[in-house]
Amino acid sequence: MDNEKLSKHIPSADDGDVIADTAEYNSNEIQRFKVEHRLLISIWQMCFSAPVEEILTSGSAKVLDVECGYGIWLTEVAHEYPKATFIGIDSSKKISYYGTFDYVHFRNGSIAVSTDPKIIPEMVRVLKVGGFIELCEVDAHNVNEGPFMKRIANSDGMIGEKVDEILLKNGKITNIIHLQRYGQLGTWGGEKGTMAVKNFRNNWLALKYQLAEFMKISPEEFDTLVEDCVRETELFRTYFKTHRIYGQKIK
Template identity: 30%
Template sequence: MGNKISKTSKKSTPLPSTNTQEDSDFRYIEGRRYHNGESVKYPLPNDDEVDRLHQQHFLLRYVWQRNFGAPVKHILNQDGTKVLDVGCGAGSWILEMASNYPNTQFTGLDISPIQPSEIKPKKVNFVIANVLDKLPFENDTFDYIFQRFLVSVIPKDSWPDVINELTRVLKPGGYLELVEINPIPFQLGPVTSLYFNAVEKILQLRDLDQQIPYKLRSYFEQHGNLENITEEKNRLPYGPETGKLGQAAIENSNLAFSHAKPFLLEAIKISSEEFDNNLDVSAKELNEFDSYHETCCVYARKKGNY
């Protein structure tokens, strides 16, 4: 299915937790709620994105056949281990990891308060914060930091600063893992190309870098305080041989198109009705043209010992 991977006891201290935002933090377009901050680049809404984000998590777990790549299983099984998930979204990754590793304390950080607040494991908490700001944690706080799919969040020139900040709050000997996707698939049909050409324009206008999956390793190498750097590549496929996986990926893609519709319409310059009708054509093309995204996972250890 085109998803083969290629490889080139501590004391627990509660972490800060907050999950509220003001109405002024949002704006509404055609009944959908979007972030309102000038520094927020994310083009998708934060109202009913939850289901799509859950689906995306399970797609990626199936494609990679795992939830993480860094060699941290032994750390996760120790009492008091602290893990940070940056850009946690709906909390899908954290909730599954917390079930698998009940001795670990998990903290999810996101700009949107869309995570579960009532029904969640005791050792899970969520912090509302912007990764582009200074993280609300002390130096050397976490044993493992995971971040996935922030290509549509972090501006091109901000990636080194974000990696610096993630490394700051990572303990010496701990692991940092970033997973990114090229948001523009390969092998596209004519109608689907219109949508993704619009996506590319939006990324450029917001100073976002679709090439970031291919730059992560060099950013890690340039940092100077990260070692044992490993890069792995994979594909998120849509084609006919992928069966239910491909169909779920197509559904996820079309949901993302629908959710970003106000911004895509500005770039495509077609009617709202034509936009909706073409989604069915795009779904067929993704399958027939055997389209796929490239994804990349890079992880490394922070220099020093526990």
């Protein structure tokens, strides 16, 4: 089953107000997304931080989840707020809406933004005036990271620390709030720390060929570097950092 391509388990538009237009993912990728989602929810204790609770329960809200993966965030929030309409797309898809959505959500899309800077302006474009945009990122740079981990972090296209600056430059988003929370990384952090370091390891390996090429090392050398990073988390008692940045469209 590991190598079998699986369609994402997302309700169709006929079964409910959830529509997803994304690529397919294999079972290893789906499991990685599930673990990361559980980890982030355990840290934040909620699926979003923007003040959209009242909007989602109004009965007419439209929500866009960009870079939705196989739809785990989308389906969970849709289940909690059945009156709202949810649409999920990958960032590679053209967004053919304008001023349509009350809430636009974007998680773990730093690489997509680093390669296509038009993504955030496009999300603002499809947002209604008065609507909220929220971007969520796991930082490439960690607290108490060792020299091996710094090598990988410096090769990542992380934009988490800069998202609020990007939104401000857009000129249409106000009341920008930037929140940060931390999680233990490594078996020294117990069950959650163990889950986190396994997920970080799998995420790094999923990007092995891109990062190895950027770092000008072989894939085998990158494998060794990843295992060195995992060992460092115990030595330095590393924490990872997550960001949530949200704001409201004013014009």
